[in-house]
Amino acid sequence: xxxxxxxxAIADMQNTIDDWNGWLRRRIRMYxxxxxxxxRTRVANLEKLGMPHWKAYRNGNSRKGxxxxxxxxxxxxxxxxxRLAQVGYFDISQKYKSLHYL
Numbered sequence: 328x329x330x331x332x333x334x335x336a337i338a339d340m341q342n343t344i345d346d347w348n349g350w351l352r353r354r355i356r357m358y359x360x361x362x363x364x365x366x367r368t369r370v371a372n373l374e375k376l377g378m379p380h381w382k383a384y385r386n387g388n389s390r391k392g393x394x395x396x397x398x399x400x401x402x403x404x405x406x407x408x409x410r411l412a413q414v415g416y417f418d419i420s421q422k423y424k425s426l427h428y429l
Contacts, residue, residue, distance in 0.1 A: 332422050341423065348420040355416065356406050357397035376405035 363369045370387035374380060386401040396402060412418060 332419060332426055344420050344423045348418065351419070352408065352411060352416070353394075353397045355411060356402040357393045359406060360396050360402060361393050373401075373405055376410075378405055 360369070363372050366388045370380075370383045373383035373387055378386070386396075389396060389401065391399065408418075
């Protein structure tokens with residue numbers, strides 16, 4: 328990823344990089360939701376992330392698909408960008424901004 332960004336850092340593609348960054352974050356959230364296979368596990372993990380029990384129960388038992396849940400407020404408010412960064416998510420938008428000089 329870093330090598331690709333170094334190669335294309337001279338190009339003006341900030342909007343494209345931001346779109347890709349958002350898509351990757353949503354994809355990561357989708358995989359996390361997929362790993363929590365059962366509704367009981369989803370409810371427990373949402374509660375661990377700070378969601379009240381009644382909301383965690385409602386959202387953990389959601390019938391929405393993985394991609395829809397990853398884009399909804401269920402995961403964007405609990406698995407925030409800050410939490411993803413703490414776990415080690417490589418933010419390509421910030422790296423591009425530090426490399427792009429124009």
